[in-house]
Amino acid sequence: MIDSAIRSELLHLEKSIIPFPEKFSRGILKSDMWETQAAIMHAVATHPLVAVKACHASGKTFMAARLALWWLLRWLDRGRVRVITTAPTLRQVKLMWEEIRTAAEASRIAFPECGSLALRISDDCYAMGFSSSKGVNAQGFHGDHVLIIADEAPGIEGDLWDAIEGIRAGGDVRILMLGNPVVPAGAFYDAFNRERASWQRFTISAFDTPNLGGQTLESLRAMDAAALAIAPKPYLVTRAWVFEKMERWGVEHPKFRSRVLGEFPPQSPYSVFTEAMIQRAKREPSEDDMRALQNMPRQQIQVGIGVAGPGADETVIAARAGGLILGIWPFEDADPRGAVLRKLNEIESTYPQFGPLVAT
Numbered sequence: 001m002i003d004s005a006i007r008s009e010l011l012h013l014e015k016s017i018i019p020f021p022e023k024f025s026r027g028i029l030k031s032d033m034w035e036t037q038a039a040i041m042h043a044v045a046t047h048p049l050v051a052v053k054a055c056h057a058s059g060k061t062f063m064a065a066r067l068a069l070w071w072l073l074r075w076l077d078r079g080r081v082r083v084i085t086t087a088p089t090l091r092q093v094k095l096m097w098e099e100i101r102t103a104a105e106a107s108r109i110a111f112p113e114c115g116s117l118a119l120r121i122s123d124d125c126y127a128m129g130f131s132s133s134k135g136v137n138a139q140g141f142h143g144d145h146v147l148i149i150a151d152e153a154p155g156i157e158g159d160l161w162d163a164i165e166g167i168r169a170g171g172d173v174r175i176l177m178l179g180n181p182v183v184p185a186g187a188f189y190d191a192f193n194r195e196r197a198s199w200q201r202f203t204i205s206a207f208d209t210p211n212l213g214g215q216t217l218e219s220l221r222a223m224d225a226a227a228l229a230i231a232p233k234p235y236l237v238t239r240a241w242v243f244e245k246m247e248r249w250g251v252e253h254p255k256f257r258s259r260v261l262g263e264f265p266p267q268s269p270y271s272v273f274t275e276a277m278i279q280r281a282k283r284e285p286s287e288d289d290m291r292a293l294q295n296m297p298r299q300q301i302q303v304g305i306g307v308a309g310p311g312a313d314e315t316v317i318a319a320r321a322g323g324l325i326l327g328i329w330p331f332e333d334a335d336p337r338g339a340v341l342r343k344l345n346e347i348e349s350t351y352p353q354f355g356p357l358v359a360t
């Protein structure tokens with residue numbers, strides 16, 4: 001229980017700290033934010049719709065977890081107060097909740113004990129998390145002050161966005177969407193494109209973050225090992241990691257664009273399959289997917305092989321069963337036939353229920 005001492009402490013903080021999440025985070029939760037984290041927090045306090053597309057390890061989840069705690073105390077005793085956190089998989093939701101728990105434990109104001117996916121201050125004021133792949137009854141989330149945090153938002157399916165629209169119909173409802181811009185389609189993409197006017201938008205390139213601030217692709221490329229090792233905030237994306245990805249993927253690669261620069265990959269008008277379809281096929285198979293596969297009559301694994309020509313290309317094999325990609329494996333050697341055969345045998349013995357492989 002948040003007791004009366006806390007309520008009076010909150011009253012005392014009312015004007016100077018409580019309206020400002022970045023100050024609340026520093027003063028009460030003892031978490032200092034870097035510049036863009038603070039700017040995003042401020043945006044959530046002042047704007048209903050905020051979307052952040054960003055590189056890996058820019059501190060999105062960390063910052064959102066502190067916003068969740070702020071929201072509960074910001075509106076405590078002012079009607080029905082809710083924080084809802086969601087992400088495509090349970091594992092991702094739990095990552096957010098580990099941050100919420102850590103933040104609550106460090107807080108100067110004692111929060112009630114934080115459950116694995118819920119924090120309840122009172123019947124009227126609570127936060128909870130669920131994975132977006134579970135069907136949800138959005139009715140329960142109507143409230144007077146509702147903060148919806150969608151982490152890894154590009155992977156969240158359309159049904160949930162419809163439910164969220166329903167919640168937005170009444171009350172003070174804010175949405176914070178966070179993610180790597182991996183899929184150029186869907187609600188997250190729209191927030192940066194056809195619905196851009198409604199959203200307060202942020203893009204975080206690794207080159208904007210504290211460990212790389214002021215550097216460029218060229219300056220990073222020219223760095224020696226000592227310069228690459230400089231990391232004033234070692235928990236955030238590092239120079240060494242960006243350098244490695246630059247070497248491995250190259251700066252034109254869609255993965256580099258989205259995971260390092262925070263930019264959506266372009267959608268070619270000539271592609272047969274959209275990036276969104278491919279991402280969906282690559283999802284981790286759920287128990288339902290596996291059961292459906294087991295029950296499919298005469299299910300076979302199909303393997304496609306892209307044979308590399310001379311040069312820097314890799315030979316790649318992709319195995320699928322039904323609508324699921326079981327794996328994609330690249331081979332760097334000039335003549336990878338032995339390695340490919342071994343991989344094919346391995347796939348066959350990993351999924352004995354599917355019978356022999358079919359090459360396409």
Ligand SMILES: Nc1ncnc2c1ncn2[C@@H]1O[C@H](COP(=O)(O)OP(=O)(O)O)[C@@H](O)[C@H]1O
Nearest residue numbers: 032033034056057058059060061062063235236
């Ligand atoms: N302002 C901060 N102060 C201390 N640690 C931070 C801060 N921001 C992020 N971190 C830590 O940095 C790491 C990456 O942050 P995270 O929020 O997971 O990034 P993202 O969600 O953007 O991939 C995590 O271990 C997180 O706890």
Ligand SMILES: [Mg+2]
Nearest residue numbers: 060061062151
């Ligand atoms: Mg994250």
